[in-house]
Amino acid sequence: MIKNTTQSAGLLVLLWLLFGDFVFVLGWFHNRVKTYNNQYSSKEDAPDSQDQSCFCHLTGVLDDCFCDIESIDVFNNFKIYPRIQKLTERDYFRYYRVNLNRPCPFWADDGHCSIKDCQVEPCPESKIPVGIKSGNYNRYSQVTNANTDIVDCEQAQDLGAINSTLSNYSKEAFEDWARHDDAQDHFCELDDETSPDADYVDLLLNPERYTGYKGPSAWRVWNSIYEENCFKPRSVYRPLNPLVPPRGGDDDGEGFYNWLEGLCLEKRVFYRLISGLHSSINIHLCAEYLLDEGWGKSLWGPNVQEFRQRFDPAETKGEGTRRLKNLYFLYLIELRALSKVAPYFDRAFVNLYTGDRQEDRATKELLLQFFNETKAFPMHFDEKSMFAGQKIEAKTLKEEFRLHFKNISRIMDCVGCSKCRLWGKLQTQGLGTALKILFSEKEIKNLPEHSPSKGFQLTRQEIVALLNGFGRLSTSIHQLHSFRALLKEKR
Numbered sequence: 001m002i003k004n005t006t007q008s009a010g011l012l013v014l015l016w017l018l019f020g021d022f023v024f025v026l027g028w029f030h031n032r033v034k035t036y037n038n039q040y041s042s043k044e045d046a047p048d049s050q051d052q053s054c055f056c057h058l059t060g061v062l063d064d065c066f067c068d069i070e071s072i073d074v075f076n077n078f079k080i081y082p083r084i085q086k087l088t089e090r091d092y093f094r095y096y097r098v099n100l101n102r103p104c105p106f107w108a109d110d111g112h113c114s115i116k117d118c119q120v121e122p123c124p125e126s127k128i129p130v131g132i133k134s135g136n137y138n139r140y141s142q143v144t145n146a147n148t149d150i151v152d153c154e155q156a157q158d159l160g161a162i163n164s165t166l167s168n169y170s171k172e173a174f175e176d177w178a179r180h181d182d183a184q185d186h187f188c189e190l191d192d193e194t195s196p197d198a199d200y201v202d203l204l205l206n207p208e209r210y211t212g213y214k215g216p217s218a219w220r221v222w223n224s225i226y227e228e229n230c231f232k233p234r235s236v237y238r239p240l241n242p243l244v245p246p247r248g249g250d251d252d253g254e255g256f257y258n259w260l261e262g263l264c265l266e267k268r269v270f271y272r273l274i275s276g277l278h279s280s281i282n283i284h285l286c287a288e289y290l291l292d293e294g295w296g297k298s299l300w301g302p303n304v305q306e307f308r309q310r311f312d313p314a315e316t317k318g319e320g321t322r323r324l325k326n327l328y329f330l331y332l333i334e335l336r337a338l339s340k341v342a343p344y345f346d347r348a349f350v351n352l353y354t355g356d357r358q359e360d361r362a363t364k365e366l367l368l369q370f371f372n373e374t375k376a377f378p379m380h381f382d383e384k385s386m387f388a389g390q391k392i393e394a395k396t397l398k399e400e401f402r403l404h405f406k407n408i409s410r411i412m413d414c415v416g417c418s419k420c421r422l423w424g425k426l427q428t429q430g431l432g433t434a435l436k437i438l439f440s441e442k443e444i445k446n447l448p449e450h451s452p453s454k455g456f457q458l459t460r461q462e463i464v465a466l467l468n469g470f471g472r473l474s475t476s477i478h479q480l481h482s483f484r485a486l487l488k489e490k491r
Contacts, residue, residue, distance in 0.1 A: 054312045055484055057321040062329055064269065067379035072328050073477065075377055080335075081478045083370045084471045089204065090363040091129050092352040096464050099191040099198040100421055104414035106224065117211040117290065117298070118417040122199035131355030132200070132460070185440060185456075187402050188409040188432035191425075193461060201422060203468060208281075209288030209300055213417035219243050222278065224411055229404045230274060231267045232259075239319055253319060266386050266397055269333075270404065276330030277427060279323040280476040282310050284423075287479040302479075304486050327476055330431070332381045334470045335374055337434035341466075342371035343444060344458065349451075352463075367467075383438045398439065405432060423472075430469020433462040 061068045087093060100120060103109055125133070191198055223243045226232070237244065239253030260268060289303035311320035344350065345367060352363045387394040387401075409428045415421040437444070443456035458466075 054308060054320060054324075054487060055480075057313065058324050062325055062332070064265065064272070065329065065332060065379075065381045067332055067381070069325070069328055071379060072331060073481070076331070076474055076477045077481060079373050079376075080370075081474045083366070083373060084467070084474045087363075087366050087370055088468050088471045090352075090366065091354045091356070091359055092132070092363050092460075093464055093467050094202055094204050095123060095128055095132055095200050096203055096422075096426060096468070097191070097193045097198050097200050097461060098422060098425055099195055100418050100425075101197040102191070102413045105410055106414060107220075109414075109416075113211070113213050113417040113420075115212045115417070117209075118213055118419050120201055120206050120418045120422050123202045123205075127202070128200050129354035129356065129359075131353045131360075134355075185436050186432065187405045187435045188429045189406055190429070190459070190461065193459075203426075206419060206422065207288065208284045208419070208423040208472065210285040210290055210303075210306075211417050211419055212290065213415075213420050216243075217416045218420075221411060221414055224414070225274060225408050229408050229411075230271045231263065231404070232271075240316060253317065257322075264397070266401055269386065270401060272326045272329050273333060273431065274408070275323060276326035276328070276473075277431060279311075279327040280330065280473050281423070281427070282323075283307075283327070283476040283479055283483075284472065286310065287482070302482065302486055304483065304490060307483050308487075324480070327473070331473045331477060333383075333438070334431065334434045334466075334473060335377060336381045336383060337437040338371065338466070338470060339374040339377070339380060340441065340444060341437045341458075342368075342375060343447060344456070345371065347447070347449060383441075387439070402435075405435065426465050427469045427472055429462065429465035430467075430472075433458070433466040434469075436462075437466075 059069055219242045223241065226238055226241075227234070232238065236256055236259045239256055260271060263271075286307040287302050288300050289306055290298055291301050291303065292299035309315050311324060313320050316323075345364070350364075352360055352367065354360055354363075387398045389397075409425070409432060412421060412424045412428050415424050440456050443453065446455060447453045
């Protein structure tokens with residue numbers, strides 16, 4: 001199938017350039033895929049089927065929504081991926097403030113990974129843009145863009161002076177109030193950006209990749225997430241759990257998936273989101289694997305064998321295809337959230353403030369162009385199907401959903417590898433922010449045009465996590481295309 005889809009992709013680009021109509025091109029691509037699938041109706045008849053076993057079932061419509069994988073591949077790889085890459089390279093999105101020293105709240109800390117590639121290099125103070133460093137992001141003032149850098153610095157100093165006049169009691173009361181207010185809609189345990197333990201990290205200089213962190217410590221993190229937070233009773237066994245001894249016989253996971261299909265939509269979605277996030281992270285580790293560490297310089301690149309071990313149906317008893325489909329499902333959820341939050345940023349007074357007026361203007365223009373692309377996607381997930389039952393029951397379920405996810409964000413502080421903790425926290429917060437957006441439809445619709453809203457706000461930390469988290473998902477789907485080609489070359 002790789003040969004045909006690769007040829008189709010080439011023609012697809014040509015048609016796109018000629019017609020500029022995504023819907024037209026998408027329809028054409030669907031027909032190509034359908035014709036191919038009819039032509040090779042059995043796995044044995046398909047060309048290169050043995051080499052493409054990781055992908056032979058990765059096709060068609062996803063469960064719990066009306067979108068197919070081929071549409072997402074085309075839309076992401078040609079429309080979204082190039083834009084999100086440019087966007088996350090901008091200063092506003094590359095610096096992320098995070099506390100990597102918070103203790104694990106659930107079990108005795110294993111200690112941090114001693115492997116050198118696990119370490120995170122914090123960003124020197126001198127490298128951080130003045131507008132980000134000041135903590136006064138001036139998101140709501142058009143006047144800010146007319147001020148000089150000197151005035152910006154004076155304003156930051158004034159804010160510091162005002163803050164220093166508060167008594168300790170007043171500060172604590174204010175922080176408690178803010179935490180209580182935030183707790184009403186946050187799906188994540190947010191780091192305190194004012195903590196002396198919080199550092200700015202340059203995400204471009206600390207890329208997500210395989211560091212060598214693995215084994216019982218890593219398994220315990222994921223085991224806690226799946227076993228204690230995904231609404232699963234202990235009597236139901238998750239397939240291929242490395243911390244549970246084999247039960248004998250062929251455990252193909254049918255019991256687990258029969259249980260999963262019997263859940264309500266909301267709890268089923270929750271599991272698929274976590275599985276999709278896990279799959280995305282695993283793809284990044286396979287794509288950026290430590291291949292050679294000779295001569296003082298590390299060589300990173302794709303590891304096809306590692307990819308097959310995690311996703312090949314034969315290696316995973318069919319689990320690999322489900323994992324990859326859950327990645328696409330998660331992509332749809334976050335894509336929907338991005339399309340819905342666009343009005344928040346459309347307002348003229350919302351600035352992505354770094355202190356460099358030209359940079360800020362260009363970044364916002366790129367962001368709005370990106371949002372226009374997300375809104376153009378014709379097969380968005382319909383979040384209105386969730387929490388749509390009896391009002392009291394729906395409210396209780398939504399709160400349970402939120403608290404379970406918030407607990408997962410706390411588990412990220414138990415990851416022993418600092419770089420893995422950094423990217424785990426960022427991607428979890430990105431998904432948590434997406435969920436916050438999806439379930440704040442009324443507040444977003446009622447946003448005032450010329451002033452801040454008390455009903456819905458996003459911190460800079462949430463904005464950076466949202467865009468970078470989605471950027472990781474987009475990269476995963478793009479990397480799947482590369483792994484298809486590599487598997488064919490291995491033939």
